[in-house]
Amino acid sequence: MKILSSLNIGENNVERLEKKFDCVEFYMYKDIEQAGDHLEDAEIFVTFGFDTTADLIEKMKKLKWIQCMSTGIDMLPFETLKERNILLTNVTGIHGIPIAEYVMAVILNDRIDGFRLYEQQKNKIWKRKMNFEEVFGKTITILGTGTIGKEIARKAKAFDMKTIGVNTSGKPVDYFDEIFPTCELNKALSQGDFVVDTLPLTHETKKILGKEQFASMKDSAYFINIGRGATVDEGALIEALQNHIIRGAALDVFEKEPLPQDSPLWTMKNVSITPHISGLSNMYMNRAVPIFEHNLKTYIEGKEDYINKVDLNKEY
Amino acid sequence: MKILSSLNIGENNVERLEKKFDCVEFYMYKDIEQAGDHLEDAEIFVTFGFDTTADLIEKMKKLKWIQCMSTGIDMLPFETLKERNILLTNVTGIHGIPIAEYVMAVILNDRIDGFRLYEQQKNKIWKRKMNFEEVFGKTITILGTGTIGKEIARKAKAFDMKTIGVNTSGKPVDYFDEIFPTCELNKALSQGDFVVDTLPLTHETKKILGKEQFASMKDSAYFINIGRGATVDEGALIEALQNHIIRGAALDVFEKEPLPQDSPLWTMKNVSITPHISGLSNMYMNRAVPIFEHNLKTYIEGKEDYINKVDLNKEY
Known part of the structure; x- marks a missing residue:
């Protein structure tokens, strides 16, 4: 199961998650431009959301789940997500x-x-x-x-x-x-x-x-x-x-x-x-990654207890 | 009983205190330079302390009590106060x-x-x-x-x-x-x-x-x-x-x-x-005047329950 991340969640976190979940292959880039062929293969997409356009989703043929590592998701292409029935989770609560x-x-x-x-x-x-x-x-x-x-x-x-x-x-x-x-x-x-x-x-x-x-x-x-x-x-x-x-x-x-x-x-x-910095902090990933980790376990085990699953109709 | 104040504690407060305590005559100035003859007569001196030199105390022949309307009293001439046995109170606690x-x-x-x-x-x-x-x-x-x-x-x-x-x-x-x-x-x-x-x-x-x-x-x-x-x-x-x-x-x-x-x-x-402003506030007099008022009552009634009486030997 391929995971594409367009942000740096920390090499240590990637290693740990790959060790914990055998089935997982991680491709982590600084931004989406560098993702290349992995766009097409990725089943899971970890992103801040800014890069997540309808065009991008179009290219991600196998995409089933987006873990947004921010709280604001208003820029996401909800119509496309609904059509493809893509799972969306975010990190509400850490800010x-x-x-x-x-x-x-x-x-x-x-x-x-x-x-x-x-x-x-x-x-x-x-x-x-x-x-x-x-x-x-x-x-x-x-x-x-x-x-x-x-x-x-x-x-x-x-x-x-x-x-x-x-x-x-x-x-x-x-x-x-x-x-x-x-x-x-x-x-x-x-x-x-x-x-x-x-x-x-x-x-x-x-x-x-x-x-x-x-x-x-x-x-x-x-x-x-x-x-x-x-x-x-x-x-x-x-x-x-x-x-x-x-x-x-x-x-x-x-x-x-x-x-x-x-x-x-x-x-x-x-x-x-100030340039949209109020939520930035040295503690950001320490709080966001555990949410992703929980959701990844839920996803792999086919359960439903996601943290911060977004209702695509309500858009929050 | 003459009270000299070298700071503005508010006209309304002066009026109220004169009404409350019959025996009291208030002389309030913006600074000590304007006090003139009242220096010699004043029994009680209300001050921020900056003006309170040994020379000044010398001139205040009838002075018995200084109500310092600030907390820091390190600039006061303690030797002179001790010689004259002048009562000193301050407003510790309001900052x-x-x-x-x-x-x-x-x-x-x-x-x-x-x-x-x-x-x-x-x-x-x-x-x-x-x-x-x-x-x-x-x-x-x-x-x-x-x-x-x-x-x-x-x-x-x-x-x-x-x-x-x-x-x-x-x-x-x-x-x-x-x-x-x-x-x-x-x-x-x-x-x-x-x-x-x-x-x-x-x-x-x-x-x-x-x-x-x-x-x-x-x-x-x-x-x-x-x-x-x-x-x-x-x-x-x-x-x-x-x-x-x-x-x-x-x-x-x-x-x-x-x-x-x-x-x-x-x-x-x-x-x-910053220019020594951390204690300044719109609430200052609202908190300082009640302390002075309590002490004035104590002084007039000859009691001993002063708020913030300073030990002239310990200097606090």
Whole structure:
């Protein structure tokens, strides 16, 4: 059974898996361009998903299972996968810790006006007159209460913040003081001093944050997006930032990535741009490979207890 | 009973206190230069401490009590205070929250390489190749386990860090996984991925961190000082940073403040300088004034239950 990987999951992991599962032959490349003939033979495909186009699937005649080693799968060709009845699994759940660390980093950097302090240092300026507002007692509204949202809420509680979550049903979740169902989104947004978007991109979440939603927020609100760029109407966000409808934003994801050179976001004083890195971490493979390993055993043994099997109709 | 304040504690607070305590007359100025004749009359002096020299105390012939509205009192003329038997109280305990927020901000900014991301943005660079090491699982060694140290440890636990504390006796303290007595300082230092100095300046802590202590630390250690600059041998620190004995530092306090223009610290790539702001916060007076108010009641009623009465011999 041939496995093709278009990413480096570690030589040690490959060796271990080949030893553990006799029937398995591993072909691991840095990217899909180098895969050559193995495209046609591979039954299992391990990928970050960016390379997984309908054309590629077309060429992978024997493909039965895609293990996506990321969480966001919105770029995958779902129609093709459905036609071929290809199994799709991902690694949802492993991003909670690094992304929550990133979110608290940008919130606290905003709190201490870190970039201004950095510029002062570059100019050897000792100036103590600053308006510091503690995050203590502030409210954080988190869209999505899955692994990522919950981990952010957990950390926010250690800063004595009030945590508000938004999820489909409005059901209670640990570490959240209050939960609103999606139909009360604007009400939840109106309370947040910080608003964090952790949403995946689905039919339901596409441009869920538009002009009306930014208008619902406090004018002192700081918006953070580590979910998917397309959950936001980026034009409406830019307008809200330019017209001070909200105070500022830290954005790690965008409608189009890399963020185009001509995007006004790059140079806006109240916007912090990072290149979709919030989920990256030295611990990534340590958490992702065990999920693949479990699923590989399940696949070989013909069982059904996959971790993170994606419903191709719901697309999550 | 005349009270002179060389800082603004808020007009509303002055009014309230004058109403509450009939015998009290308040004279509040922005700084001591404006106090004029009231220097001679004042029985109670409310100050941040920076202006409180032996000369000043000399002029304040009727002075009986100094309420210092900061925690650091090392600059006060203790000999003069002892001769005159002047009561000294401070506001120890109110800095835990803002300083812990600052400490987590600089730790997390280091974690996401925030200044590099900021420079990338300024140059419109979308570059995702970075080495992110989560703080998850890292060890934080905190010197001092008082209000500030404990609050830092509490927040660090929400990031699943291992928390090591150092205090005089080695007695256990909440939120610390392990405590070392001061005599085992170097052992505690050797374990920290992050080392935080929260120490006040006393006879015992002066230059407690020198060449030997920096050598004890991991070469990957990141040092944070929010205590007092003079608890560190600054020359030894600079050498340790220049020679990569430790990885980097975030410094909010210095041997001499403002940090002199010719200090090499200003321009070191692995050093983040902030102008003694870690304790500043919008909540400062909300927490400091109630302490003064309690002490004023105690003073007027001739009782002894002062909050934060300083032992003039121990200097804390």
